[in-house]
Amino acid sequence: MTPTLPNIVLAPVSGAVPAWRAEADAAHWRAACEHVAQAGGRLAALWASDERARGTGYRVCALLVVHEGLVCLELRVPQDAPVYPDLAALFPAAGRMQRAAFDLVGVRALRPEGDVPDPRPWLRHGAWPEDAFPLRRDFEAAGTFPTELDRYRFVKVEGEGVHEIPVGPVHAGTIEPGHFRFSIVGEKLLRLEERLGYKHKGIEKRFTALSLEDGARLAGRISGDSTVAYAWAYAMALEGITGAQPSARALGLRALLLERERVANHLGDLGYLGNDCALAFGFAQFWRMKEDLLRANQALFGHRYLMDRIVPGGVRCDVDAAGAKRLVGEALRLKDELRAMRSIYYNHAGLQDRCITTGRLTPRNAARLGVVGLAARASGHAMDARAHPGFAPYDRFSPKVASHRNGDVAARIVVRFEEAFESLRLQRVILEQLADGPRQVPLGAAPEGAFGLGWVEGWRGEVIVALEAGADGRTRRCHPHDPSWQNWPALEHAVIGNIVPDFPLINKSFNLSYSGQDL
């Protein structure tokens, strides 16, 4: 059913997920967003593009999630006055996305009072000048500039006995780079300010140099730990554009791979979370299970992390009867082992002590910040795109959505356990019901200007790809969106009032992607 928005006429976007789009002027665009915010909807993504070659200035797209599905609201932004209404007052998650849109395209969000909510750059650290915008079409991808001095202004916290600890971008340990600035009193965290963007490597610009088909490989490398989710979301968007319908078998295999990615990541996280609570035993057990699963991936699908197995039109792997038997056996064994581990984790006094009430994200804050995925489910919001709106083949499996109300580290551990169990069950059901059919179908033509959306619930949360075809099968614009955009600001909230030594544990319990949001 088509959602209704005041003064907006929505047109369907064809593809595997329910989605609509419409163009609106600034007042109606803002009013429609407000309507969605008040009705309990949320902002999934925001990006800008350069449409000057079409004579329509720039464009800002707000992708909203309403009950019925996705709504992409597009706003024309005049070339000579590249400003548009701020959405951060409605959806706090918009703040960083709007800053990124300025860094890359040069369009500014303005508050009704006429000021810029936060004029600081987000992805631009000095690798290109303030008046150059990489995603404008006349910006040469290969262009380089002398590095400018990076003078980022962190927010100062004043007060007696307040100390600042800057950490990063290079961290101790194998973690992606980012900067954390802690303001502390004694051992207590008063405030955390994150600064990201260190891994910005020009992914969105790179897409525009690739054909639509070649973009799939790049999409699978936006956040390596979610390569399956990205590859699927990208394929979904391109299949929407070309009208291709992957076979039931290909869809089943995709879901199988996505669930394997989910289990692998949850196992790894559960191991590290135990490790951070001085339960080295937990680390050893979970990483052994994970390594077994990765090796089975290599043996059966040809890649430990399943990169490039999902391709537009279908999949590039298959399972025969022997493979299916092995996978079912593995799922049953893992279920037993996980049960044993769950009972150890849930009964381990030291672990409970460290995790209960630590790093709490309240259901209210989670809703206000528009948090998604695993973190949202651990804070009382049972959202999961596999269950609602549901996309094929999950509509046949009625996946159970895990959730918890406490929003602390312990809740995020519980949700991981529950999801891993459900994921193992799903793998068995998928394998039992695997239909016959071709692995891949031809894509068909991609008319210039055609638009497609992909929306997949990865292990961390929803991964979204918005794709627009250019001339001759090329990519005009691709915006891949990681759930970490929404969830990084939530980490800043979750740490408040905790002690400094608990930060690594809290951070790990969210386990957000840097590369996925730095692009």
Add this chain to the structure above:
Amino acid sequence: MYRLLKQIAKVGIVTEAAPAPDASLRAIAQRLDDVVLKHFGRALAIRHVDAGSCNGCELEIHALNSPYYNLEGLGIKFVASPRHADLLLVTGPVARNMEEALRRTYDATPEPKLVVAIGDCGCDGGVFGESYASRGRVANVIPVDVAVPGCPPSPAAILQGILTAVDACRAG
């Protein structure tokens, strides 16, 4: 506690000298162990620097720490500061926003300053290539001793790369 012991007993020791998929690992591990001991007389200290990866290569570095690979047993440890590192393990193409941090880390590392670049990205920029935001391969920014291809390279290949770097340094 009883459950914990039961699980340990049930699983036993999984560290393997020769996992089936990587028959070469046994030889690599043995050589690495010998070379590290001979050359350093103590554990080889490694500092990992992510200069802009997709985080796929990190997954394999994490996997190296799983009980299957028994890194510590091979005389390898990961250290928190470049000042204590013999070798830098660098992943990713070098993002322009990480260029300076990578250079600084390299400068802070004492001799012999071995550098192993990990993954197709570290070798030649991979899918990201060179652009306004990416400097491409690691060798465009700091000297590299060994580059390990793969997307991502397997734990065994990463170990092989480390061994090659240490070996070359000993010979040189």
